[in-house]
Amino acid sequence: MALTVLVIDDEAPIRLLCRVNLEAEGASVLEADNGLAGIEVARQERPDAILLDVMMPGMDGWTVAQELLEDEATRRIPIIFLTARADVRDRARGLGAGGLDYITKPFNPVELADLVGGVVDAVQRGEREELRAEKLSELRDLLGTT
């Protein structure tokens, strides 16, 4: 089954990077270079997952995630943050904002497809909350250690 992944990022190289590697794994990729456009695409195309950058001109990633989660049409689409903000607090914020995973830049794009596929599978299995709990638990472990 081919996944459709929406990549929302203002940096063209990174969108390209994602596309190349996801498509290499058989997924189809949609792109948006800012938040508003991303939301529009998400509503229309109903992708299976969204890779969302945080620091974008205009609407930032946090807000985009909030909008998507408030919209019935896009509420169920799993969101994976993809950001250069590596701070643990940002991670927490991302999970708090409804993200199911949080990928910090720089990242290995080869692993991207697997990661997205895992999340989508878990969500499709109805393990969305379990996944979030797991990620939050990881985060707590991370916080505890720092």
Next chain:
Amino acid sequence: MSHHSRVILLEVVPLFVLAALYLGVSLALAPELLRRRERFSWLGLGMWLVFILIGTIAALAGGERLSNDEFLSTLSPWVVSALALLALVPGAIFVWRWKERHLLVSAGPRVDKAEREASESRRDAESISRLSTALSRAGSGREAANRLFDELESVLEVTKAMIATVDEEAGVAAGYAARGIDETWWRTVVLDLETARSGVVAVARERTPLVVFDVKTSPQVNQELATRVGAHSAAFVPLLADGRVTAVLAVASEKPRLFTPSETELMQDLANETALALGHASSRDALEEALERERVISEIGRRVRSELDLDAVLNVAVTEVGMALDLSRAFIRLGDSGDDAPVRAEWVAPGVETIGNAAGRLPVSTLASRERRTVVIRDILVAPDLDDPSLGGRDSLVELGTRAVIATPILVFDRIIGIFALHRAEASVWSPHDVSVAEAVAREIGIAVHTAQLLQQNERRLQEQAALLKAGQVLTSDLRFSSVIQRLVTEVVQLLRADAADCWVYDERRTMLRCEAVLGVPERNVGREIVPEGTFEHVLSTGRALLKRDFARTESPTPTEDYRVFAEVMDAPITWLGEVRGVLGVCAREHGHFDEKDLELLDTFARLASLALHNAESFGERERQAQVQRGFYRIAEVLGSTLSLGETLDALAQAACDALGGSSALVLEPSGERLRLTGAHELRAELREAFAQGLPGDVSSLRTAAEENRILSSPSLERDDRFEESLRELLADQGYRSLISAPVLGAEGQKHAVLVLFREERKFSDDDLALARHLTGAARGALERAELFEGERRAHTFSQRLADIGGLLATKLDPAAAFEEVVREAPVLLDADSAVLRLIENDDLVVRAAWGPGTQGIRNMRSSSAGGAVGIAAQSRAPLAVSDARETPRFGHEDPLLANGMVSCVAVPMVIHGGGLSGVLTVYDSEVRTWREDEVQALSALAATASAVFSSAELYQRVAEEKERSEAILANIADGIVAVDRDGDIVLWNATAEQISGVPAAEALGRRVSKVLQRDLAAGEGATPGERTLSIQRGDKEVWLSVSEAVMLDAAGAVAGRVFAFRDVSSERVVEQMKSDFVATVSHELRTPLTSIYGFAETLMRGDVEFSDPERKTFLGYIASESERLINIVDDLLSVARVETGTLRLTIEEIDVGALAGEVVARAQEHADRWELELDLPAAGVVVEADREKLFQVLLNLVDNAVKFSPDGGRISISARRRAESAEVRIADEGIGIPRADQQRIFSKFFRAEGTGPGVEGTGLGLFLARGLLLAMGGRIWVESKEGRGSTFVFELPAAASGVVEEAPEKVTA
């Protein structure tokens, strides 16, 4: 005249007249002829026939002559006429002698005589027979007399006839009936058979008829009567019955006439015939007369009785009798004394004088009164009864024109009450009828007078009773003594129509009469007191009412001078239970105003008044008892409610006043020589003041009475020498006249005297004394209760006061101020005059505080701690109370206050914690005073408080100094310090806290932190201690605080408060935030190109995907450009570090700004195709002295910023201009602009303008770096911007000294 007429006139008429005459006579004679046919005469018949013949011829001739002209025509008419007249003569003569016709037709005088004689005898017989028949039908004597007169007239042609009755027993003859003369007069004629000269009398005596031809010459005839009758001749015939002359008939003729014997005989026969009838008739007459009399009497009686008014009765009686008996006068005198009884009613005939003032000289009625019998006098001139000179003689009667009198006494129950008298102007015989009428009417009058008197009496009695009843109602309608007594005099004046009245009350003890009320006498008499004398004395001693006539003259002395105007006075005793209580009097200005009845009435009224007064007194008594009861209730009320002593004493005064009916009352307590006013009721201020200052003069009597528990009463203060003159004057000035004092014992045996004052002099009854004693008993309970209450209250007051003072002192940190307070409060506490506080200093007592009289200049005075009362208290460490220091002279030597006016004192030691003595507190009073235990205790408590204050004040002082120091430190400390108490209320808020929070201490203190700062500073339970950072709002600005907290615990371990210390870390925090943001941003800025580099490298290294060449080229291109981007970032970071450390290395050269800007634009344009980049340079170019790389870096940063902050695209222009020594470069965009507030800060490190948002990339170092580089190159930078309108960044650099190229500006548009 015609012939025919002449014939008729001269012939026919005479002939017919002739015929008529003769035929008429013939016809007239015809009955005569017929009547006298027995004595027929031819002559007579012949003559009659001749007459008829002549008449017939004449008639025929006349008729013929009338119808036949020829007849007798030969004869001259005058002849015929003459013949006719001639023939008329004999007939006329016959008619002329018509009366003697019978002579003509009869037989002549002889025959007549014979006939006459025969007829006379026959006439007599007929006459007697006729009279007899008439008499038998006559109903009365008078009628019989009239029949006789008829007969006499018809037979004897007598026109004047009279009958007089003869009363042989009375010896008189009296006119009875008459005809032809005035019968009324005749009936009044009375002739004495013995003495009178009269034909009647003579015939009565002789019993034979008497004929008198000429009365004037007759000695036997009464000339007077004869003249009156008008007689010339007369005849008197006796009327005999049973051989007695019962009456005499007299006939008279005006002309001389000789009554023949036959006539006399006839008269005698007729008289005899009449006498019998007259006898019968007389009897009947007598009966009728008696009946008539009864009728008259009953009629008068009826009319008399029909009148109710006595005067009307009397008037009716005199009028009726006067008219009925044909009197000249009738009158009634009333009065038991006949001599001078006044005439009450009189009737007189018309033209008769009234009695007038001759009333006192009426002898006949006086005689009747004296002899109690009816006196009948026919003629006063001859009445021997009137010879008595004491009767007053006849003259008065003569003057009144009276001749005949009847006087009969009017009797009521055998008592003569008056005389009824009848007068006639002529002497006359009073018939029994008259006398009977007079007596009967007199009886009627008696009854009427009696009835009227009874009625009058009844009426008056009714009036009196009604008046008494009304007065009684009026008197009993009011119950107050004063009103009753005033009404008494008002009513008695009305009742007795008096001019004045008064009421006096008798004081038996003092034998004085006191005037209580007057009316008609000046009011000034009310209240006067007199010793009873004269009438009063008489009334009081006898207990009977007295009428004093001729008062003004005989009463000596009159009660007061105002009574001299009265003519009569009646006084009646007012008695109750057999005791005379007073006198009620009425006065009249006129003599004869009062009578015995009035006296009785007054007496009765006085009895009524006694009752009313007694009622009023009873009422007064009851009211007073009610007042007493109210007084007791009042006391009970007092007992029931716990009152203060003062109120109780006032209530006691009121109760005493109410109970005894006094005007004012006061309660006094002996205090030394004086009496102290402790309670009062209705007491005027003046008196209150006088008593407050102590009673004037000698009060020993009052004091002694109170001390000996005695009641003291003074019914009349004015005369009571037990009291000092000045006291009496004082009380008299205030209008008090009497007093009573009752002792009352207080709970602690204080002897009070309750003094009730009265405005009037007053006799104190046993009731009053009993009441006073009762009051004494009843009040004691109340006083005991009040004293208890007072004690409690005092204790309460003391403790309250002490607590207050303690509170007050606690606020005094300065011991000196505290001591001042103590000496001020101590006298107030004990109601004393002064207080002195001495402290032990070097074994001496030094005055440290003093207040009150006598304390001037004693401050700091030293005294031995061993001497005087104060020394004793200090040595013994125990209170010392001195009631009267004068008893211990050395006290005075040791103590300046006791030496100068103060008399009593109490000294208490001030013992400090641990038993040490700190000083002595002494209170002084200028009066002798027994210090109560509770007072001493209260003062001790105050001293203890003062000691404590002394100790704590010192401590406080030290603490205060410490506190001041702390406060100074706190005030100057850089941190904000806030302390809250256990309740969380702020107790400390230092200056720094004010600065940081913007809230002044005044606003913060006492409030809660959460209210002041809108958030709490406390960490809350379980929080880790240490510094915390939190934000508060200062105005609209967020202020970050770094807070540390200290919890203060009290001895019990409970939180007693918290102290917060905080610093404003807002600026530090901003820097921190910027740093944090910077790190994140730099991290992001570094990671983003790294991601591309690393990602594309990994991608290229994927073995599973085969990329095309263009792909690979693209990937590698990204790796290269992102690497360059990474290098630029690192360069910037390095430059910043160098700028900051000053280790920036510059290579200054001449640089053409235009060329460099062109490179920058070209470079920027690669990433910014939405923006229009424009270059505006002068043609000559602008050459500056700068480091080329650094300038490039600056320009690139500025252009990048312009792009970054113009999200909607637009024009970005770069212009450069040459100035004198410098060049100016402007980079202008049309972007979002920069708020004015941020325009300075944008050049600081890490600053990223608000609204930039996290989405805008950049390290935030660009402008900082640009500024730093420009400064390093000798230039400067600033910004010109308006929010929303774009920004223009301008920098200057030193211009290159050479190479000023003047060229036209070259516009480069990408």
